[in-house]
Amino acid sequence: NIVQHPDMSNTALTGQSGSITINANLGSYFTVATTGDLTIDITNAVVGQKILIRFAWGGDHTLSFTDTVAFPGNTPPGTTASGVDVIGFICTNASDTFDGFIVGEDLRSS
Numbered sequence: 001n002i003v004q005h006p007d008m009s010n011t012a013l014t015g016q017s018g019s020i021t022i023n024a025n026l027g028s029y030f031t032v033a034t035t036g037d038l039t040i041d042i043t044n045a046v047v048g049q050k051i052l053i054r055f056a057w058g059g060d061h062t063l064s065f066t067d068t069v070a071f072p073g074n075t076p077p078g079t080t081a082s083g084v085d086v087i088g089f090i091c092t093n094a095s096d097t098f099d100g101f102i103v104g105e106d107l108r109s110s
Contacts, residue, residue, distance in 0.1 A: 051091070
């Protein structure tokens with residue numbers, strides 16, 4: 001069986017705080033510019049789909065997830081105040097279970 005995954009074009013979400021939904025039908029790469037604490041819900045993912053989210057933190061905010069996300073050591077990543085972090089996800093079961101990992105932390109332009 002062949003499953004076509006969405007493309008890697010960017011879906012930008014700006015001025016985000018509170019609960020936001022990442023719709024995996026729109027693609028597999030998202031940028032999120034934050035203005036407050038975030039709770040992330042990823043919807044419409046298919047098993048094996050890889051999703052990257054680039055967070056541009058507009059301050060010292062918290063990050064939580066409504067889905068089941070297993071991070072290394074069962075420790076969700078922290079956030080980088082006024083920095084950029086990239087977090088990756090692989091859908092492992094249905095559309096609400098993921099392995100999560102830090103791709104880049106406190107990224108800065110040179």
